[in-house]
Amino acid sequence: MAPVSIQNVRKAFGALEVISDFNLDVQDGEFVALVGPSGCGKSTILRMLAGLEPVTSGNFAIDGKSVNNLAPKDRDIAMVFQNYALYPNKTVAANMGFPLRMRGLSRAEIDDKVNEVAHVLGLENLLGRYPRHLSGGQRQRVAMGRAIVRNPKVFLFDEPLSNLDAKLRVKMRAEIKELHQRLKTTTIYVTHDQVEAMTMADKIVVMRDGKLEQTGRPLELYDAPENRFVAGFIGSPAMNFLEGEVARREDRVCFSVGGEMVVSLGEKFAPLISQAVTLGIRPEHISIHDEPVPDATQMYLGVVEPTGAETTFILKSGDAELVVVKQGRFPFTPGTSLWVSFPTDKLHVFDTTGNAVAVNS
Amino acid sequence: MSTKPQTARRIDWLPILLLLPVGVVLVLILIWPIVQGISLSFFNTRILNYSQGKFIGIANYNFLLQDENFWNSLRVTAIYGALSMSLTYLLGLGFALLLNRNFILRGFLRTIFILPWAIPEVVAVLIFMWMLDPQFGVLNYLMVKAGFIDRPLAWLTQSSLAMPALVMLTAWQQFPLAMLILLAGLQTIPREQYEAAMVDGAGPISRFFHVTLPGLRPVNVILILLLILNSFRRVTMIYAMTRGGPARSTETLSILTYNTAFEYQKIGYAAAVGTALLIILLIFSLIYFRAIIRSRSAA
Structure with missing residues (x-):
């Protein structure tokens, strides 16, 4: 658990500037949703925070310390990807235990933690299976298990529900929210679906074309949008x-x-x-x-x-x-x-x- | 208005008719020669009096099982297959990993690296024979200069060196195939898996063993079997370079078949050797096709 601070961040691919002067403060334990249409730069922010994308300028800090020059593994973050990114040749247990294995924990310690997390997520009966034998929702849950098993300072979710069907999405939405209420880990959640953002987040950040349009609590954005874009983006059917x-x-x-x-x-x-x-x-x-x-x-x-x-x-x-x-x-x-x-x-x-x-x- | 009662099992001749030409061609150019070859293995036919061959039952096969040359060839084939496959695979993997990275000359290098495969085998053999030449060869020159050896080696006339030379040539000529297949395999590994591994704390070496190698498994099985099959079938390169010598040290089963038929003119016995090779190839082909089907159903 830790606060996250993003200051004056800029990102350019060659001459093309995709993020310009982005600022955001995330409180310890807060659930923040970055939302906006495709290509607005929300995933890029997340990937820069994770260390998967170099930062053009500006500063990312986790728990008060700048992480700009740290490798992803040294940032103490865990990330859930849109396509789950499970290791296809590893069982569910091995997938979830992988981050611990890379940190040199003993077999017994890994087994203990994996079993504990599997219990939380209801994956006990799937531990010996391979990802290809799992449904989309189960894979998503394994990906979450792999993220929480290490008890990182920050969870990063990159459109984790967009590959699931509508019904499952609603179910997993509630599960992620419940998990956050239980673990109280600082969470940054990227989505293009404003309903997900509204229902799950403590704070929503609406982005467009690499710029922050408005930040606020979900109902604040709904009741008092600062501009026409936010007004039209938040709410369904639209304003x-x-x-x-x-x-x-x-x-x-x-x-x-x-x-x-x-x-x-x-x-x-x-x-x-x-x-x-x-x-x-x-x-x-x-x-x-x-x-x-x-x-x-x-x-x-x-x-x-x-x-x-x-x-x-x-x-x-x-x-x-x-x-x-x-x-x-x-x-x-x-x-x-x-x-x-x-x-x-x-x-x-x-x-x-x-x-x-x-x-x- | 009455309709004709439909017979339950009426044969629809049209598809059969349409397939017939292909069927005839297949029988003529594929099945007939194979049947001829196998039946020839039950005769003591020699090339000069081809029509005088007598049916001798399984005598050729009895002889085959006691023929030291056959067992030698089987051993040579296995060694050649294993070594050339390994070296080809390693070279291919190394270059595929290199070309899978983003750098400025990538497109140019990819074209260059494919060249060995595009060169006719005989030309490649000639190039290598010059390079390996004891008097003028650049390889000997460099190795002496570098101090690895005291004096030039007679690569192709020494039975302990002919196989390494042949393996080197094979790997050099075949690695582009391995490289292309592995490169295609590398490009199917989702980037997110590498990123997940980075976040999970895996360094470059861990990522190679936990993401890259497992990601290549579907193509690996197919590529390795393909390389082994190719080494079993290879004639031109080996024949042009060593003719199976010296002292039968590079006489693979296909070379033994060729030599028996056209050097010793015992075409009936050669057919028996060829049939044995056919059976081995069939077994590998079956494994190969099963691997392909399995990798398809996994994907």
């Missing part, structure tokens, strides 16, 4: 975005999309009048009505997706499209008219550069 202009119409502050769809906003948006902005609202925050109500906008229903507990609607009006999620079941059929209204305290406003605009009430 709705409407591009248009704030204007005063018939003495009311309104938002209009291409002059067609008009949304009533309320007086607190008055400072934004005649500005081009992007309005963001999460699918579950939109209210829908089957008859006209004051301040509601008429749209027609495009698609209905019932999933049992909740129903997803896709509403259209001209070029504008909204995704709405509501708890429960509804009798609406596609093509019918519905009226939508936006609770103004749930609206996010972004300026033309994509940064969030604070609306003072």
